[in-house]
Amino acid sequence: MPPMPLLRARRVASLVAPVLLVLGVMSAIDASAAPSTGATSTVIVSAGADAAGRFAGTARLPGCSGGVVRWPGALxxxxxxxxxxxxxxxSPFLGAREVLVDQRRWTRIELLDASGEVARTVRxxxxxxxxxxxxxxxVLSLRETYAELAGSGVEPLTLAGGGPSRxxxxxxxxxxxxxxRACATRGTAYRLHERSWDWWRSIRLPARDGCAIRGGYSGSPIVSRETGLVVGIxxxxxxxxxxxxxxACEEDRRGRVRMVRHMNYGQQTSWVLGCLDGGRTFDLGTPGCRLAKPRG
Incomplete structure (x- = not known):
């Protein structure tokens, strides 16, 4: 299958750069089938408070990154x-309109402390x-509670109520x-297309201005350096x-399509908050929930 941009990564002698930032390592997937990761520059940020606790709340999944988050009303x-x-x-990837809900899984996940060391391995x-x-x-539910994670030094992240501005x-x-990586966003793309997938209001992350992410970054939280809140992944x-x-290519409100050189992308996470019943329970039936729902 031709390479795609998903940023999932494969941790082998060399990196594969599929388009989808399955920025993680899709061990069971030919990395050429993952979304592209863009440049492989290794510019690493280490400034101020970011350096002190930069990895708090982050997670390592098979072939991907992730983040531990706490819903507003969670106990x-x-x-x-x-x-x-x-x-x-x-593997293979989900279909263009496919939605999975409430499925049993057994996924090994390493949760990191603020310094990047593995604080706890969970399921x-x-x-x-x-x-x-x-x-x-x-969205993956663990068998461990927030209290149990806190005892291991894992600090959950918090989702912002809106996406970033240019x-x-x-x-x-x-x-x-x-x-x-760190940069200033270039606003959002009205629609983003890659193969048969269609994403709305994607966050622009300029590779040449500090956000040269690579395979394995898929699912990494995009954190505001002003508020510390997660605005996307x-x-x-x-x-x-x-x-x-x-x-991936961008489509504007007039239907014009273009591919932007050296531009990476992320997806907004604020929509998740609109699908929480009482701020605590994920429920697609919550009034105002904008996430896609299963057909039928």
Missing amino acids: DTDRAVVITNGHCVR GVRLVYASMFRTDLA GDRIRIPSGYWTEQ ANTGYVGGRRCVDS
């Missing part, structure tokens, strides 16, 4: 949640949600690689090749 006794990309949870026991339509998102300073810590990047096939 210490609630099972903890990890978010990553939808393209990180299955994702339930796939709460996964889709690559409108967004590229998966020029906002962000950082992207990868739990898979234990490295970080990285998912795909520029690798050249065919427009909308080997690299």
Whole structure:
């Protein structure tokens, strides 16, 4: 299969750069089938508070990165949640309109402390949600509670109520690689297309201005450097090749399509908050929930 931009990575002698930033390592997938990761520059940020706790809340999944998040109304006794990309949870990738909900899983996940050391190895026991339509998102429920994670030094992240604006300073810590990129966003793309997938309001992450993410960054949280809140997750990047096939392409409100050189992308996470019943329970039936729902 021709290379795609998903940023999932394969930890072998050399890196494969598929378009979908299955920025993680899709061990069971030919990396050429993952979304592209763009440039492989190794610029790593280490400034101020970012350096002191840059990896707090990050996670390492098979072939991908992720983040431990805590819903606004969650209790210490609630099972903890990890978010990553939808393209990180299955081989082959999900279909263009496919949505998975409430499936049993047994996923090994390493949770990192603020310095990037493995604080605890856990199991994702339930796939709460996964889709690559409108967004590229998966929500995994762990068997461990927030209280249990806190006892191991794991600090969950918090989702922002909205996406970033053009020029906002962000950082992207990868739990898979234990490295970080940082840049100022270039706003959002109205629609983003890659092969048959269609994503809405994707966050632009300029590779040449510090966000040169690579395979293995898929699912990495995009964190505001002003607020410390998660505004998105990285998912795909520029690798050249065919427009909308080997690299993602943007479509504006007038239907004009273009492929932007050296531009990587992430998906917004604020939509998740609109699908929480009482701020605590993920429920696609919550009034105002904008995430894609299963057909039928």
